[in-house]
Structure formats: structure tokens, C-alpha cells
Amino acid sequence: MLDFFDVFLVQQLLNGLAQGLVYALIAIGFTLIFGVLNVVNFAHGEIYMLGAFAGLLAIQLLAPPAFAVLLLVAAAGLVLGVLLERVAFRPFRRFNDEASLKSKALREATLLSSLAISIITRELMQLYVGADMQSIPQAYLLMTPIQLGPLSIASGQVLIFVTALLMFLLLQWLLFRTRLGLSIRAVSNNRLGALHVGINVNHIIIATFAIGSLMGAVSGIVVGLYSGNIFPQMGFSPGIKAFVAMVMGGLDSIPGAVISAIVLGLCEALSTDFVSQGWSELISYGLLLITLLYFPRGLFGKKVERV
Amino acid sequence: MALLQVENISVTLGGVPILHEVSLQVEAQRIVTILGANGAGKTTLLRAISGIYPLEQGSIRFDGAAIHGQPAHRIVQSGLSHAPEGRQIFSNMTVRENLQLGAGAQRDWQQELAFVHDIFPILQQRSKQLAGTLSGGEQQMLCIGRALMAKPRLLILDEPSLGLAPQFVQQIFRVIETIRQHGVTVVLVEQNARLALRIADDAYVLEHGRIALSGPAQQLMHDAAVQNAYLGAA
Numbered sequence: 001m002l003d004f005f006d007v008f009l010v011q012q013l014l015n016g017l018a019q020g021l022v023y024a025l026i027a028i029g030f031t032l033i034f035g036v037l038n039v040v041n042f043a044h045g046e047i048y049m050l051g052a053f054a055g056l057l058a059i060q061l062l063a064p065p066a067f068a069v070l071l072l073v074a075a076a077g078l079v080l081g082v083l084l085e086r087v088a089f090r091p092f093r094r095f096n097d098e099a100s101l102k103s104k105a106l107r108e109a110t111l112l113s114s115l116a117i118s119i120i121t122r123e124l125m126q127l128y129v130g131a132d133m134q135s136i137p138q139a140y141l142l143m144t145p146i147q148l149g150p151l152s153i154a155s156g157q158v159l160i161f162v163t164a165l166l167m168f169l170l171l172q173w174l175l176f177r178t179r180l181g182l183s184i185r186a187v188s189n190n191r192l193g194a195l196h197v198g199i200n201v202n203h204i205i206i207a208t209f210a211i212g213s214l215m216g217a218v219s220g221i222v223v224g225l226y227s228g229n230i231f232p233q234m235g236f237s238p239g240i241k242a243f244v245a246m247v248m249g250g251l252d253s254i255p256g257a258v259i260s261a262i263v264l265g266l267c268e269a270l271s272t273d274f275v276s277q278g279w280s281e282l283i284s285y286g287l288l289l290i291t292l293l294y295f296p297r298g299l300f301g302k303k304v305e306r307v
Numbered sequence: 308m309a310l311l312q313v314e315n316i317s318v319t320l321g322g323v324p325i326l327h328e329v330s331l332q333v334e335a336q337r338i339v340t341i342l343g344a345n346g347a348g349k350t351t352l353l354r355a356i357s358g359i360y361p362l363e364q365g366s367i368r369f370d371g372a373a374i375h376g377q378p379a380h381r382i383v384q385s386g387l388s389h390a391p392e393g394r395q396i397f398s399n400m401t402v403r404e405n406l407q408l409g410a411g412a413q414r415d416w417q418q419e420l421a422f423v424h425d426i427f428p429i430l431q432q433r434s435k436q437l438a439g440t441l442s443g444g445e446q447q448m449l450c451i452g453r454a455l456m457a458k459p460r461l462l463i464l465d466e467p468s469l470g471l472a473p474q475f476v477q478q479i480f481r482v483i484e485t486i487r488q489h490g491v492t493v494v495l496v497e498q499n500a501r502l503a504l505r506i507a508d509d510a511y512v513l514e515h516g517r518i519a520l521s522g523p524a525q526q527l528m529h530d531a532a533v534q535n536a537y538l539g540a541a
């Protein structure tokens with residue numbers, strides 16, 4: 001039998017894993033979009049938040065079965081992704097010459113426009129629905145405890161685990177087994193090359209935003225129903241953690257980002273044992289700093305150099 | 308009528324005018340070379356033809372149909388392939404994936420693959436290797452092979468021998484001959500003007516974004532100005 005301390009520790013690890021998977025859910029879409037544009041999409045956390053609100057709206061208006069909520073949110077995420085690309089990213093993609101493709105100024109402008117969209121969306125939501133947590137009908141909450149011997153996990157944690165696993169596997173299948181995935185990887189690898197072989201680069205970028213945002217939105221509702229916290233700022237902190245995970249993972253590696261996200265979640269959960277709650281937030285920033293200083297290409301970065 | 312007809316095109320990049328009223332004709336089944344010093348605007352001209360850079364003015368017709376203003380992917384689909392400067396291969400993807408991407412949306416590309424493997428056997432051996440791990444010469448072969456996968460009627464080659472060892476240069480030029488024998492028209496930009504003029508039927512000289520001279524390659528080879536500027540003759 002596990003003695004008390006061990007049970008406590010294992011329980012902490014389980015909670016950390018669940019938290020890490022929440023970050024991973026966001027980091028997957030984040031990294032996918034970064035790969036294809038080489039620009040950080042700061043509005044990804046807001047897609048996550050809007051996904052949660054879209055789900056809540058569906059619940060309040062239609063009260064559909066939980067599975068239908070997920071489908072509706074997925075559709076909303078798809079649409080939001082296409083819109084986001086159109087408003088925040090497309091305007092900065094008018095030129096195809098090498099100077100523009102490599103332009104730092106253009107990249108920074110794109111990044112700032114996504115940051116602006118993110119802030120505006122958050123503030124508008126706050127004005128419209130208020131900053132408070134929304135109340136979620138009890139029937140939809142995913143907090144039913146499941147007892148595993150001395151350990152206890154919530155039904156929502158199981159759903160998070162299943163969602164993260166499914167998303168990861170589906171994305172790997174898409175990227176490495178389908179024609180669309182081949183084109184997405186080509187655009188990520190060399191946009192000018194993609195233009196030269198006749199890939200419709202705009203379509204591929206739109207599709208990538210749609211897929212990434214779909215994943216972001218679904219993550220939002222899953223986490224919202226598990227944590228019971230749906231509010232306009234909900235995307236901010238996990239969005240930053242997902243960003244840290246992406247950097248730690250080497251920027252363009254989805255498996256790297258997922259592993260880093262789990263490491264982050266575990267570190268945070270364990271740190272609450274040894275340091276006070278407030279400090280656990282610092283963990284991710286500390287890890288980010290260490291990564292940037294000592295592993296500038298990420299913890300797993302060892303890719304072939306671009307020629 | 309010529310397979311490719313470029314008429315009076317001007318191109319501006321980043322606010323700088325680069326090409327000024329350039330015209331050129333490429334007859335079917337020929338090899339046409341464009342000579343010019345560094346920065347003359349050769350790459351810009353080729354990219355304008357491929358629809359990657361927009362035109363300020365002028366028109367481009369391919370096989371009778373206007374292609375200017377069309378997106379680059381349409382132009383590739385209509386049978387005009389481009390092996391670009393700097394190769395622009397997909398370095399993180401395998402050789403085979405690079406070639407598959409060259410085939411575009413075609414469902415069946417085994418025949419093209421066999422053709423490319425036939426002229427560049429090394430690409431078959433390196434099939435599963437990441438393209439970024441190939442040698443410079445092999446990457447250039449991959450770049451040309453990838454362009455051939457689209458089954459082009461016209462193939463644009465931008466400096467295919469740049470930085471290659473002499474035996475690779477020889478091989479690339481032999482391949483250009485082979486490609487032409489298969490009925491593909493070739494537009495060639497090449498640093499090695501002597502080799503280019505020897506293989507080409509027609510030639511154009513681009514200077515500061517304008518066509519300065521044009522004519523049969525044989526004739527330009529014996530032109531005093533061309534010899535001075537590009538063939539290193541005294």
C-alpha cells in the first residue's frame with residue numbers, strides 16, 4: 001500500500017499531468033500555426049476563451065448533449081480561425097519577394113496585430129459579459145470524481161487526457177499521412193519553395209488557422225467544463241504557458257511542445273509542495289529563461305538547418 | 308506563335324523599379340538563355356513570368372493564354388515549372404516528399420517519378436533521406452527533378468550550375484539537352500555564359516532591367532560586346 005505521503009505525491013503528479021495537458025492542448029494549435037507562418041499568434045488564447053463561451057452559449061440556448069457541444073465548438077473554432085487569419089494576418093502577406101519574406105519588421109507587425117486582436121477581443125468580451133466567471137449548468141460540469149484506489153481523478157481530467165491524445169494523434173496523421181499535411185509541412189519549411197511548386201499558399205495558411213483554432217476552441221470548452229471557470233481572461237495565463245512550452249519544445253516541434261507542456265504542469269504541481277502558491281507561477285517563466293539562455297533551439301531542437 | 312510571349316513588362320519591388328518594358332519570345336522546343344550581370348534583374352524576370360511577382364504593366368502569354376495576374380499555383384498547373392534560384396527545396400522533408408510536392412495535385416505521378424529517377428539516379432538512392440542532408444549538386448538535381456514532376460511544357464532554370472563542381476555542371480547541361488529532347492522548352496539563366504550560349508538556340512542580354520541585345524545564340528557568341536562583358540575575351 002502507498003503510505004500517506006506517496007498517495008499525496010502521486011495525486012499531485014496526476015493533477016500536474018492534467019494541468020500540463022491543458023497547456024499541451026493549447027500549445028498544439030499554437031505550434032502548428034507558428035510553424036506555417038513563423039509568427040507567434042497571440043490571439044490563440046482568445047480563441048480558446050471564445051471556444052469556451054461558444055460552448056456555454058450553445059448549452060444555454062440549446063442544451064444539447066455534451067458531444068454536440070464539442071462539435072458546435074469545433075465548428076465555431078474553425079470559423080474563428082478563418083476570420084482571425086483574414087483580419088490579423090492576411091494584410092501583412094501581400095509580397096512574395098525574399099526581402100519581404102525574411103523581413104523582421106513585417107514579422108513584428110504581424111505579431112503585434114495578433115496581440116492587438118487578442119487584447120481587443122478580451123476587452124470587448126469583458127465589456128459585454130463582464131469579468132466574472134460564468135455559471136455553468138451543473139449537468140455539464142465535468143467534476144465527477146472517479147476513485148482509483150486511494151487516488152481520485154475528475155471526469156474532466158479524463159476528458160482532457162483523451163482530447164489531448166486524440167488531437168495529437170489526429171494532427172500527426174493529418175501532417176504525415178495526408179496531402180493537406182504534406183502541403184502544410186512544405187509551407188512551414190519553405191514558403192518560397194511552396195509557391196514555386198504550385199501550392200496555393202494562402203489556402204494552406206487559412207486551413208492551418210482553421211485546424212489550429214478548432215483545436216484551441218475545443219480545448220477551451222473542455223477545460224472550462226472541467227474547471228468550472230469560463231471568463232474573458234481565461235485564455236491569458238494558459239496561453240502564456242503554452243507559449244513557454246512551444247519555445248521549450250524548439251518552436252516548431254509539436255511533440256516537443258507537448259512534452260514541455262507536461263513538464264511545466266508537473267513542475268507547477270510539485271512546486272506547490274515546496275514553495276507557496278504564488279511562486280508556482282514563476283516556474284514557467286524561470287524555465288523559459290533557462291531555455292532561452294542555455295537551449296536557444298529548445299530542449300529537443302536538433303533539426304536540419306534550413307539550406 | 309511563340310510558346311511564351313512576354314510583352315513590355317515592368318516590375319517594381321519594394322518601391323524600386325527593377326524591370327523596364329522587357330519583351331521576350333520563347334519558341335516551343337527551344338532553349339532560350341538570358342544573360343546579365345549580377346543584379347540585372349534576371350531572377351525578377353523569371354519570377355514575374357511564374358506569377359510570383361506582380362507586373363506593373365505589360366502582358367505575359369503562355370501557349371496563347373494570358374497568364375499575368377494569375378496566382379503562381381495556376382501558372383504551374385498550366386504547364387510552366389520553375390527551378391528557382393537558391394533551389395528552395397524543402398530541407399526538412401525527404402527527397403521523395405520533395406518530388407511528390409513537385410507533382411502537385413496529380414494523383415498518379417509514378418511515371419514522372421520514374422523519368423526523374425532515370426535522369427538523376429542518385430535521387431532514387433537518396434529517396435528517404437532528408438533533402439537538407441544532400442550535397443549541393445544533389446540538391447540542384449532535386450530542384451530540377453521537382454520542377455519536372457509537374458510535367459511542364461516549359462521549364463525555367465535559374466542558375467542551375469551555381470556553386471557546383473565541374474562534373475556536376477557537365478551533368479546538369481547534359482540533362483538540359485535530354486529534357487529538350489523530351490519536348491520540353493527551356494528558359495535558362497546561367498552564370499556560365501559560354502556554356503549557356505553553346506547549348507541555347509536563342510539568347511537575350513539583360514542590362515539594368517532592360518533587354519540590351521537579343522538574337523540567335525550563335526550570333527551573340529560572336530558579338531564583340533557580349534564577348535567583352537560575359538565571355539571574358541579581350
Ligand SMILES: Nc1ncnc2c1ncn2[C@@H]1O[C@H](COP(=O)(O)OP(=O)(O)OP(=O)(O)O)[C@@H](O)[C@H]1O
Pocket residue numbers: 097098099100320321322323325343344345346347348349350351352392
Ligand atoms: N525586394 C526587393 N526590393 C528592392 N530591390 C530588390 C528586391 N529584390 C531584388 N531587388 C533588386 O533588384 C535587382 C535585380 O535583382 P535580381 O535578383 O532579379 O537580379 P539577378 O539578375 O537575378 O542577379 P544575380 O545574378 O545576382 O542572381 C537587384 O539590384 C536587387 O538588389
Ligand SMILES: [Mg+2]
Pocket residue numbers: 349350351392465
Ligand atoms: Mg538571380
